[in-house]
Each structure stands twice: as structure tokens, then as C-alpha cells.
Amino acid sequence: MRSSAHAVISRESSPKIVTIAEKVPPGPSKSTLADVIFGRRLATAEEDEQKIGPVAGVPVLGLDALSSAAYGPEAALTLLLPLGALGLSYIVPLSGIIVAVLLVVYFSYRQTIAAYPNGGGSYTVAKENLGQGAALVAGAALALDYVLNVAVGISAGVGALVSAVPALLPHTLLLCLAILVLLTLVNLRGTRESGLTFLLPTYLFVASLAGILVYGGLRVFAAGGHPVPVEASPVLPVSTETVSLWLVVRAFASGCTAMTGVEAVSNGVPLFRRPTIPNAQRTLTVIIAILVGLLGGIALLARAYGIGATPPGEHGYQSVLSQLACAVIGRGPLYYITMGSVVAVLALSANTSFADFPRLCRVLALDRFLPDTFATRGRRLVFSYGVVVLAVVSGFLLVAFGGVTDRLIPLFAIGAFLAFTISQAGMVAHWRRAGGTGARRSLWINALGATATGITLVVVIVSKFADGAWIAVVVVPLAVFAFARIHRHYRYVGNEVKESRPLDLSRAASPLVVVPVQAWNKLTSRGLRFAIELSPDVRALHIVTQETEDGAPCELARTWETLVVDPARAAGLKAPRLVVRKSTFRQFFAPLIEYIEQLRDEHPDRDVVVIVPDLVVRRWYHALLHNNRGIILKGLLRLRGGPRVVVVNTPFYLT
Template structure:
């Protein structure tokens, strides 16, 4: 087995595609890690904004969290309908394309692409930051740790979504069980103590108030807290990953993500107020996250605490997996419409879209490297793309139900569509208002970058489509078969030496045309090859010309060209042009004998001149020159020669 096969697994057959799909059990770790992980930094972002209020921040966090949870419920109901209406792919791109038009769909695609890349960089960075805060000795290795986790997540997803879901199930369900227990114990202690529980490990004292409560401050806190909802759309975007029936598994996964996330957000806000836990300054020594303070206040710092925090670190670091599941599927849909290069739509060896996975890993790796593994400055950009796609998707669903109402055949059907319309209209309105609030609150903190980048991405997508449209226009010429050029070509056979490889190529050339020329280049390895070409002429007369005459065939002639600069293709191209002029513009075919390396070590044993010659001739030969490879198998001597033709 090759190294690639050992790492990624065997190449899967197309018939196994259905077996590689996932259910709700794998769906939660595959698509829910982004949403679950955001429960760690969403409430913390809101409390950080409220920190200037001092102790009064605890009285305000509930007012900030309540609309976030309410918005989460609206999104849940809205995406429940979207999944039912689009059971194979209910992502914002597809919904916008079918209901709002091409430009709207490209806006949704640009927003999603930016959001997915940011999610990978920020999620991995947050996980490593939490690890380094627990083990300060690892601080010098932040970037290598980030890139190592990125490599791990990339390899696991190249193996397939099913493998990723199963591998990440343990830390995911450990996180859910641990913090469900912590929140349950904390709520029980709070209720039984009359609202004033005694913390096992008291959190740090809250700072003195530096400013008063204002509507603008609450709006900024709301914008920060909305980062907790960035993974809600993942299920609708990744519906093609679910096994039959996809709607059932999609609904179950969406329900699990929203119920767990909503419970965490509400529970954290409630217990932060009860245990008087606030956000700490991340730039100061001794920093501890809100969840770390809360867990130690409820259960102390024993084994359970470290299990819970360890699972949190894993969920944060692996939250990038959500993007690795959905980003390649989004790119496939966009590529199928011609707005991304076609390799994005090609399934890889493990029945996943490998090019999209590798592109996502590369772009996230660049971001992590540029920021040194510390991506806090990217967080203000984080929610913009998510809420843009929320709004586009819900607006598209409004248009979908309006069209369905017009085509309804009964009053009952029309009433049902109106109910669905009302739900998605509420979703579009609320997410649109939230997007405006987030843009206003975070514009100067970096959100303006997203506003600038999105149009640039759209321009790039349209440029790709323009290229494909131009190619299609040039090659599209319907009509009868053109039989004007049926005369055999003049065939040139590139020979490095006279051996069995050249023998096979020459015999094949003579089956194609009576006009065959053997071409041998001298001085490819330096100026001391004169003796070799004298020997070659003698061999050619004995082994080629005489047998051809005895068989009644026109003997191929040998042309020896000098490669003064040791370049392969220039002398052959010059000869091809001379022959075209001599033979009245007939097509020239160049046959290139090639040793096929079937063992890994054989690759470094050969010069690969045949491959380089083919590449150069295709690039510079023009439309009247055809290139044919004639393979010779070292390890399978009886394997038939199957020429690969490229024009």
C-alpha cells in the first residue's frame, strides 16, 4: 500500500457512496462542533463588551442573551422548513439561486466562503489559546500547534465525512455530557440556595464600573454574543451528506444542535449571574475564560473539571470540522454552475470533494500563519458572513412560498404555504435587523473588511464564469462531422535511443502513416555525444530500413537534430514546421515513447524528458500538431500499448 493509501485509506468505489453517508449520531460532531464550540466564545464576547459596567454587567447579560436565544429559535423553525423544502441541498447558495437570482446567490456564496475560512482559523486558534492558557509552557508553540491541528482535521476529512463524524464523536459527546452535568449541578445549587450559591472556587472579583448602561452598549454586546450562532446553517448546507431519509436525519441533527446550544447559552447566562462570573482581560496574566471560571465555581478543580475543560478544548479546536464538511459541498455547487474551477466539483478517492478540502486548509493555514496563530482580530468579522447567509436564505424562502401560494390548488394548501411564508418572513426580518446591528456595532472593529472582500469574491467568481463561457463559445460549433482532413498525418517519432521502447513506437507510427520520420536529438547531455549518433545511424540502417524494405514498406528515415542548448522541444517544433510546409499543411503527429514508472523509486531514476516534451509541444505546437504517448511498461512486459492521444 502507498503512503497516501495508508494515510487516507483505500480508494472507494462509486457504489459505496451511500454507505459513506451519515446519520444524526455522526451529524452532531460532523456539523455541530462550530455551533457547540461557539457557546464558549459567544457569551464571553458579550460579557467582554459589558465589562466596563462592572458588577452591573451581570444584570445586563440576561437582557442580551434572551434575544439571542429567541433569534436562535426563529432560525431553528426557519431552517426546519428549509430542510423540508430542499432535502438534498438547502444551503443559502441554492435557495438564493432558485428564488432570488444569480447575483443574490453569488453574494450568499461569497459570504459563506469567507465565513467558513474564518471559522477554521478562529476555531483552531481559540482551541489552542485555551490549551496554552492551561499550559503556559506551550505558548512559544502556538502556531505549530494550530497548523498541526489543521493538518489533523484536513487528513480526517480527506478520509471522508463518516470517518470525521465517528472520530470526533467522543470529544463532542463528552463535552455535551460534562457541561450538561455542570449546568445541572449549578442550577440545582442556585435554586436550593435561594439564588446565592456558594462557589467551590470563587471567581475573581468584578472590576469597578467605568460607565453606565446604554442602548448602544447593549447592542454591541448583542452583536458580540451573536457569534454563538455561526454554525446553525451547517445542517441545511450539508444535507447531501445524510443517508436516506435525509430530511429525518437533518431535522434530528438540527434539533440536537439548537437544543444543546440554546441550553448552554441560557444556562451560562443564568449561572454567570448567580455565581458572579464575568469576562477577564485576555491581555493580563492569570486570564481564565468564562466557562473555566464557571466550571470551577460549580464543581471545583478536580478530575471532572479537567475532563470537562479537556473536552471543551477539543470541541473548540475541532470546531473547524463543520467548515470542512460544508465548504467543499458549497464549492461543488458553485463549480457545477461554472463560477469556480471544475476540479472543485470532482469527487476524490474517498468520495469527498478533495480539492475544496485542500483549498480550505490552505487558505486557513495562510491566515493562521499571517496572524501567528492568534486570530482574535478576526472575530469581529466572524458573524457577518453567517448572518448575511441567514438573511439571504430566509429571504429566498419567502420568495419560494410566495411562488408556491400562487400555484396552490386548494385553500388548505394555500393556508399552509402562508403559515410557512410567515415563519420565514419573521426569520428574514429578524436576521436582517441583527445583521444591520452587527455591522453597525463592529464596522470600525474590522467588519468593514468583510464588506470590502465580499464584492471582490463575487467579481472573482464572475471572472471564472466568463472564462468558461468564452471557452464554451469557442468550442461549440454544432453541425455534421468535418471530413476534410482524413489524410494520414506525417508522423515524427522522438527517439532517445534505439531500443525496445523506440521499436514499439516506430511500429505503431508505421501503422498510422506511410510518412514516418525518426527524430533523435544529440547533445542533450552535453557536447560528447557525436559517437552515439554515428552508432545510431548504423543501427537504423540495419534494424529499421532493411526490414521495412523487405516487408514492402516505405522505410522511415532518421533525422538527427542538434540540441545546442539541451532543450528538447525547440528542434522538434522547427522540424514540424518545415514538414508542414513541405507536405502542404498536413497535420503533424509526434509520437513520444515513454517508460511508465510503476514503483515509487523509479520516479527518481529517470529524467522524465518524455513528460516535459509532451507538455512543451502541447503548449507551443499549435492546432496542426498532435501529440501521442506510447507507453512501455517495465514491470508488465506483456501489457499492450494503448496510446494516449492529446491534440
């Protein structure tokens, strides 16, 4: 280094590594508005207190799955409508198959939880066992599923509400967005908070439906299989079609939407308190047990009471659950409580997405397929950026579809079943590799699951292709492409900035400093003083854009000696050199940049620092009255200066 002065003047002899303490405000801090809305800031060490057990786990991760009971059987029954009363005889075996697949999926995900306790679900399983490509497909499918689940869940809940209270119909979109804001805020306050907030509606839903199913079952038993409904259901239409395999397969595929949401627990394992794996497994067991009970009970009672679907969107439509409740207990207060809890659970089923989507994005961000920010915890330790992005994207969908998202349902099922299938297939590969006792049995369970969900996926894609399923076929590859491009960019940047060698100071030298000066004022004097503090080689560049009379030297040149050179000499410092350059075409930037480029090229070993004094104005519109040359110059030098040219703005504050 040309200047060896630095070591001389510093008299402090200090340790080279210092750890300084955090400033802790004395006493309890005052609550800010942000504290009230988002909850008080949580320290990283408080993470364990935010974790949840099975009781809160069901509302956090189970709402998506449980709410399926409200539309899965109905979806199957709707497809059986053309068969008339005959269709009812298929609902029990179909539900049996769905429950069987559900159990296979259950055992399969139990195994996944134990094998991959760090969460990430399908993405992680696929990455470990099938490779990054399959993992990205699973990630894209899951992300699509989560986003659509928010839009579809909220609009299904609001749809049920407005069909019960038609006066609210004009406010559909507003209600949807209000629920979205509620979910977003609660989830920004933390996972635990959302579990506690949604505890009541969840268990009310489970208790009231279970009550109706058990009471209805007892009445069926008491009546010897032919109960008299308290309120009769609509008569089923006469048969218009004969049964066909394709019809039954499609009814099965529709009924399978009852399984969406089952993967949620395996994706969110790190949310659970210790012992993590048993807690997560217990939660999954509770969810599946409730779901199986509800699905089985609904199928059996629908059969016993002769309840089928009513044509959706037509006059006289009544949901299967509503018919069932009417038949078993009549339209009393209990009926309204039950239906209210159904509406709430549908609307809140989006909560599962809010728990899992940010975690999925975090895993993708850690693997550098998404921006870093997704892996940053916010003030309440949740991955706030993912929560906000989920809210914005699904809010956009709600607005675009005016709050009625029926047409998105096929897309939603595709995302879920694609992720299921990849995950199960990954587990098959996992067990094949793992080997040993039990692995064989586990392998077969997962293979069965993969086959079942794979078939369902194909059926859903084929039967719903024209209805919008093609969008998923386009969106998933696009998302995978975007992930890959992001990853490529990060890898490229990572390689570019990677540094394995230690600091290289062999050619370190004081920089050449350039200060553009146009007149003598406090900004100029501040800039020059700072320049002199940085380096002994300071050049003040004066661009003459206006011709002075008869070629007389400009004001600045006349006073330079007195104003700058003398004080510098008096302080024992090298005086800055004034460089005067005429600009025939009245340009300011072109000659300045030319000079800086020339200086840079003449001194290939040294950095060039350009100091631009910067007037800090008090009001933004004051900036309109100043020329903002600093900003323009900085932009131009970023484009043309290259890595050795550094622009420094010295602030000058107006008092």
C-alpha cells in the same frame, strides 16, 4: 479518405459497443500504508453506509454551533464590562433576545432543509430564489466563514489549553497545526469516521455543562435566588460608563456570535441517511435545543451568581464558563473534566467546516464556478480536494498569525451573518412564490430571521470595521469576482469544444509524417518503423549543422538506400524520403519548424505528425547529459504548429 485500406485488412467483426468487466483482485486485498492512514478504498455503491444519523450528526455538523455557547455569552458580557455590576442585569434580556433570534433562525432553517434536501444551504437557496449573483455572494461569505472557523476554532481551543497549562504556551502554533492535521486526516477518512471520533468529547461537553447548569439552577432555587458560590468569582469592577443603546446593541452583536454554525445542518443535508429530511431536522433540533439550554442556563446562572467577564488578555483573566463551574461545583475533578471538554469542543469546532466546506465547493464546481476536481469523490467518498484545500488555506492562516487568531473573529462573524441573511431573504422569496396555506406564516418567520440577522450583520460590520471587518468587505467581492472569471473561462471553453454534429470523416486522410533523423541508430530505426506503420507518406528530415568536408554527402545520405529504401521496397511499402537541409547558422529547431510549417501549409487538408524518438533514462540526472530536443520541439510546435501538427514521442527504454 485517401486510404480505403483500413476496412480491408481488419477481419474482426465485433460489436461496436463493448462493456468490459473490472478486474477484481481475488480474495481480500492486502492493506497498504494508504489503507492504514486513510482507510480502505470505498466503492461508489458503499455511499449509503457512510451516511449518518442524528447521533453522529451532532458532532459532525453541531460542534461549531455548540462551541458558540463557550464564547457567545462571554463576548456579550465583555462588552458590558464598563457598566460594572449593573451590566449583569442586561445579560438575561440580551440572551433572551439572542435565543429568540436563534429560534427564528431555527424554524427558518428547518424549512430550508425540507425545501432544499440536496444541501448547499445558503448558496442553493439564494440561487433558486434571488439569482446567481446573490448566490455567489452567499457562497463566498460561507467559504470565508468556513475557512476562518477552522483557524479561529482551533486557535481558540489551543488558546484555552495554553492558558490552563502555561508550559505549552511556546508550542501554540505546533499544537494548532497538530489538531489541523488530525482533523484533516479524520475527515479524509470519511464523514462517518469524523462523527464517531468526535462523539465522546461532544457529548461529554454537553453532559458536563448541562450537569453544572442544572445543579447550579437547583442550588439557586434552594437558596431562594441568592446562592453561595463554592468558590467566589472575581469582584466586578465599578461602573465607568452609563448605559447607552449603542453599547447594548454592540453587546447583542457580540453575543450573536453564539449563533454561528447554525446553518451547517442545512448545508450538509445529503450527509444524512434516509429518511434524509427528518434525520437532518432532528439533528438541527437537538443542536438548537442544547444550545438554547446552554445559553439560557449560562445567562441565568451568571446573573444569579453575579458572574461577569474578566478583561481579556489581562492578568487574572478567567473565562465565564470557568467562573461558573468554580462557583457551582468548585475546583474538583469534575471541574477539570468540564473545562477539558470545553477545550476539546472549541478545538474540534472546526470539524463543521470540514464537513460543509467541501460540499459547498462541490456545489460551486458543479455550477462551474470552481475547478471540476472539487466535485470528485476521493477514496472514502468525501470530496477530498475540498478537505485538503481547506486544511492548506487555514493552515496558512494559522502560520501567518502564529496560532493566535483573535483578530480574525470579526471577519468570521461577518461571513456567517451575511450567509444567514441572504439565505433567509431567499426563503422569503421562496414562500412568496410558493403561496398556499402555511406559506404566509413561514414567510413571516423567515422575514423576521432575515431582519434580525441583517441588523446583526450591519451592527457587526459597523462596530468592527476598523478592527478587521473591512477585510471581509474586500475578500467577499474578490472571491465573487474570481468565481465569475472561472465560470466565464469554463463557459468559453465549453462553447469552444461543444460539438453537436457527428464525426466528420469527409476529409480524413493518412497524415504526413516527419521524422527528424541525425544518425542511424535504434532510436532512428524505431521512429521510422513507427512512422511507416502510421502512414505511407513519411519524410525523414536531416538537418546538417556541421559542414562536411568538400560538400560530400553526409553519412546518412550515403547509406539511406541500403538501410531504409531497400527494406521498405522488400516489404512492399513506400520508402520514406530523406530530406536533407543545411543549417548555415547551426540551428536545429528553426529549420525543422520552418519545414513542418511549410508542409502543413502545402497540405491544408492533412494532419502533420512529427515523430521524436525519446530516450527514457533511468535516473533524472541522466537527462542533463542528453539534449532533450523532444521537449523543446514539442513546446515550439505547440506555440507555432497549430491544430493540425501533432508531436509523437516514441519511447526508447535503456535496459
